[in-house]
Amino acid sequence: MDPNKIEIDYDRVDVARIMDQIKEKMAAESANAPDAPGTPPPGPPGQESPAGSGRMRQVLLRLMSPLRPLIKLLILPVDEEYRRTFLVLDHANRRIDRLEKDRDRMSGELDRLREYTKLLHHLCHNLVVELSKLKIEEETLKTKTRVMEKDFEFLGKREKALEKEISK
Amino acid sequence: MRAAFVVQRYGLEINSGAELHCRWVTEHLKKYAEVEVLTTKAADYITWKNHYDRDEETVNGIRVRRFPVTHVRNPERFGRLQESLLHREHTEADELKWLDEEGPRVPRLIDFLKSRAASYDHILFFSYRYYHSYWGVKAVPERAILVPTAERDPVIGLSIFRDLFRTPRAIVYNSLEEKQMINDLSGNEDVPGDVVGVGTIVPGRFSGEAFRRKYNVSEPYILYLGRIDENKGCPQLFDYFIRFKRDSGSGAKLVLAGTTVMQVPSHPDILYLGFLGDEEKFDALDGAEVLVMPSFYESLSMVTLEAWALGKPVLANALCDVLKGQCRRSNGGLYYENYPEFREALNLLLDSPRLCRALGENGRRYFEANYSWEVIERKYLSLFTRLDGEGAS
Numbered sequence: 001m002d003p004n005k006i007e008i009d010y011d012r013v014d015v016a017r018i019m020d021q022i023k024e025k026m027a028a029e030s031a032n033a034p035d036a037p038g039t040p041p042p043g044p045p046g047q048e049s050p051a052g053s054g055r056m057r058q059v060l061l062r063l064m065s066p067l068r069p070l071i072k073l074l075i076l077p078v079d080e081e082y083r084r085t086f087l088v089l090d091h092a093n094r095r096i097d098r099l100e101k102d103r104d105r106m107s108g109e110l111d112r113l114r115e116y117t118k119l120l121h122h123l124c125h126n127l128v129v130e131l132s133k134l135k136i137e138e139e140t141l142k143t144k145t146r147v148m149e150k151d152f153e154f155l156g157k158r159e160k161a162l163e164k165e166i167s168k
Numbered sequence: 169m170r171a172a173f174v175v176q177r178y179g180l181e182i183n184s185g186a187e188l189h190c191r192w193v194t195e196h197l198k199k200y201a202e203v204e205v206l207t208t209k210a211a212d213y214i215t216w217k218n219h220y221d222r223d224e225e226t227v228n229g230i231r232v233r234r235f236p237v238t239h240v241r242n243p244e245r246f247g248r249l250q251e252s253l254l255h256r257e258h259t260e261a262d263e264l265k266w267l268d269e270e271g272p273r274v275p276r277l278i279d280f281l282k283s284r285a286a287s288y289d290h291i292l293f294f295s296y297r298y299y300h301s302y303w304g305v306k307a308v309p310e311r312a313i314l315v316p317t318a319e320r321d322p323v324i325g326l327s328i329f330r331d332l333f334r335t336p337r338a339i340v341y342n343s344l345e346e347k348q349m350i351n352d353l354s355g356n357e358d359v360p361g362d363v364v365g366v367g368t369i370v371p372g373r374f375s376g377e378a379f380r381r382k383y384n385v386s387e388p389y390i391l392y393l394g395r396i397d398e399n400k401g402c403p404q405l406f407d408y409f410i411r412f413k414r415d416s417g418s419g420a421k422l423v424l425a426g427t428t429v430m431q432v433p434s435h436p437d438i439l440y441l442g443f444l445g446d447e448e449k450f451d452a453l454d455g456a457e458v459l460v461m462p463s464f465y466e467s468l469s470m471v472t473l474e475a476w477a478l479g480k481p482v483l484a485n486a487l488c489d490v491l492k493g494q495c496r497r498s499n500g501g502l503y504y505e506n507y508p509e510f511r512e513a514l515n516l517l518l519d520s521p522r523l524c525r526a527l528g529e530n531g532r533r534y535f536e537a538n539y540s541w542e543v544i545e546r547k548y549l550s551l552f553t554r555l556d557g558e559g560a561s
Contacts, residue, residue, distance in 0.1 A: 006516060010522055011526075013527060014499060015495055015498075019513075022502075022512045022516070023509070029508070083505065097349075097353060100352075
C-alpha cells in the first residue's frame with residue numbers, strides 16, 4: 001500500500017483507520033525529509049566550495065559557539081518536545097491513577113485481613129480461657145472424686161466394723 | 169415524583185456549560201416529574217456577585233428558588249490560592265479553604281437542603297467542583313445524584329473530590345472517558361451511574377446560505393464556536409491554521425464565533441464574528457465545511473454534538489480524550505495531535521466533500537442514537553426508577 005495515498009471506504013468510513021493512515025503518511029514524510037539540523041545540505045553536483053569560504057565558515061562557527069545553546073533551542077522542534085513530555089506526563093498520570101486504584105484495593109484487602117486476624121486472636125484468647133476453666137473444673141472434679149473415694153473407703157470400713165459388732 | 173436540580177447559576181441569559189445543560193435537562197424532565205431548581209442569585213461565574221433580586225421566580229414554567237451568595241470571589245486571590253494548592257504539599261483543610269474561595273458560597277441553600285430534603289425524591293447536583301455540590305451532596309447523600317461535568321483538569325485530583333465521588337446515591341456521567349477518569353481517581357465503581365450526557369435543541373429552520381450572505385463569506389470555511397480562550401486551545405488553532413494556509417495554499421477561511429478573552433490574530437483569512445445567537449449559530453454550522461474543536465479539556469462538548477445533529481464533520485484535538493473517543497465511537501470526525509496531522513486531516517476534509525458527507529452522516533446517526541432527547545429522558549427516568557426500586561427494597 002502506498003503510504004502517501006489515504007484509502008477510504010466511503011460506504012463504511014472508519015475514522016481510526018483513516019487516522020492510522022495519516023500517521024503512517026506523516027511518518028513516511030518525516031523519514032524522507034532532509035537531514036536533521038546541523039548536517040549541511042549537500043551542494044549541487046560538480047561544484048566545490050572555495051577554500052577561503054571554508055576558513056571563513058570555521059571562524060564564524062567559532063565566534064558563534066557561545067550562542068550555540070540558544071541557537072539549538074531556537075532550531076530544535078521544542079513544540080514536539082512539549083507534546084512528547086505532555087504525553088509522557090499523561091501516561092505517568094494514568095499509571096499513577098491505576099497504581100492508586102490498586103493501592104486502594106489492596107488497602108481494602110489489608111483492612112479486611114486485619115479484621116480477620118483480630119477475630120482469630122479473639123477466638124484464640126477465648127479458647128485459652130475456656131480451656132483453663134475446663135482444666136480447673138477437671139482438677140476440682142478429680143479432688144472431689146478423691147474425697148468421695150476416701151469417704152467410700154471409710155464407709156466400707158465402718159460397715160464392716162458394724163457388721164462385726166452385730167455378729168458378736 | 170419530585171426532583172430538585174441544584175446548580176451554580178440559572179437563567180435564560182446563561183447559555184453555556186453545565187448551567188445550560190442543567191436547564192435543558194430540567195425543562196425536558198418537567199413533563200415526567202414535579203421539578204424545581206435551587207440555585208444562587210449570581211449571574212457572573214468569575215465573582216459570583218448577587219445579581220438577581222427575587223428569592224423565587226418561574227423560568228420557562230419551572231419554579232426557581234434563589235439563595236444569596238455570602239462571599240464575592242476575588243479572582244486574583246483565588247488564582248494565587250489555587251496555584252499554591254496545585255503546586256505545593258497541602259492538607260485537606262487547605263482544599264476546603266480553596267473550595268470556600270471557589271464558591272459560590274451559599275450556606276442558606278445547604279440549610280434549605282438539610283431541612284427540606286425529605287420533600288424531594290431525587291436531588292440532582294450539577295458541576296462537582298463548586299461549593300453547592302460538595303456540601304449539598306454531603307448534606308443529603310441518600311437522595312443526591314451528582315452530574316459532575318468533569319474535565320481532565322488538575323483540580324479533579326484534590327483529595328476532597330475523591331471522597332465526594334463515593335458519596336452520592338448515583339452519578340450521571342457525560343462520557344465514557346469521564347466515567348473512566350472518575351472511577352480511576354476515586355475507586356467509586358460501586359456507586360450506581362450511567363453515561364447520559366445532554367441533547368441539544370436544533371431550530372426548525374437554519375440556512376448556511378443566509379449566513380454566508382450576511383457575513384459576506386463566499387469561500388469554504390472551518391468554524392470554531394465557543395469561548396475564544398487559551399484554555400480552549402485557541403492559540404494552537406490560530407498557529408496551525410496560519411501554517412496550514414501558508415503550506416497548502418487553500419482558500420479556506422477560519423470563522424470564529426463566541427465571547428473572547430484573548431486577542432484574535434489579525435489575518436485576512438481569520439474572521440471573528442463576536443457572539444452569535446442560537447439561530448445564527450446553527451446557520452453558521454450549516455454553512456461550514458467542518459467544525460473545529462481545539463480544546464484540550466472537555467467533559468462532553470455540546471457544540472460537537474450540535475455539529476453532528478446537523479450532519480457536519482468535526483476536526484478535534486486528539487489530546488482531549490473525550491473528543492477523540494467521541495470521534496472514534498461515532499466515526500463522525502477526524503482528530504489531530506500535532507500540526508502535520510492537522511494539516512493532513514484538514515486537507516482531506518476540504519478536498520473530499522464525499523468524506524465530509526459520510527462523516528457528517530455518521531455523526532448524525534450517533535447523535536440520534538445517543539443524544540436525542542428521547543434517549544436522554546429515558547436514561548434519566550430509568551435511573552430514577554432503579555434508585556426508587558433499590559430504595560423500596
